[in-house]
Amino acid sequence: MANPVVHFEIRSADPDATRAFYGKLFGWTFPDGGIPGYSYVDSGVEGAVPGGISPLQDGEPLVTFFVGVQDVAATLEAAVAQGGRIVQSATKVPGVTFGLLADPQGQVVGVAQAQT
Numbered sequence: 001m002a003n004p005v006v007h008f009e010i011r012s013a014d015p016d017a018t019r020a021f022y023g024k025l026f027g028w029t030f031p032d033g034g035i036p037g038y039s040y041v042d043s044g045v046e047g048a049v050p051g052g053i054s055p056l057q058d059g060e061p062l063v064t065f066f067v068g069v070q071d072v073a074a075t076l077e078a079a080v081a082q083g084g085r086i087v088q089s090a091t092k093v094p095g096v097t098f099g100l101l102a103d104p105q106g107q108v109v110g111v112a113q114a115q116t
Helices: 015-026 072-081
Strands: 005-012 039-041 051-055 062-068 085-093 096-102 108-114
Touching (some): 005 108, 015 039, 072 085
Parallel strands (some): 062 108
Antiparallel strands (some): 005 062, 085 096
16 A cells, blocks of 8 residues: 655644744635644645644644554554654544654654544
C-alpha cells in the first residue's frame, strides 16, 4: 500500500495571528476544526492536500505534513527502530489517530490513520 501525504499542520503560539497572516497572504479561509483553537485550512482549490492551524501541543511552533499509514503506533515504533524518535505518541481525536516522529536528523513528520 502507498503512503501518501494526507494532511499538513501549522502549530502556532498565536493561531489567530497565524490564520490572519496566511489568510491575507494566500487567500485561505478557516472552517472550524471541531477542537478548541483548531481550524481547518480551505485553500479554495479542489483536491488540495487538507491542512489545519492549531495552538501549540506541548512543544514549539511546528509546520509539518502527515503521511497516511495503516497503524500509527506501529509506524512510530518502526521509526524508533530505525534511529528516529517519537515526538507525539499515537493520539486519537474524532475521525483520526495521529502521531509525530523525528527522523535521525531531527525533522518532524506526522503519521495519520483515518478512523472508520
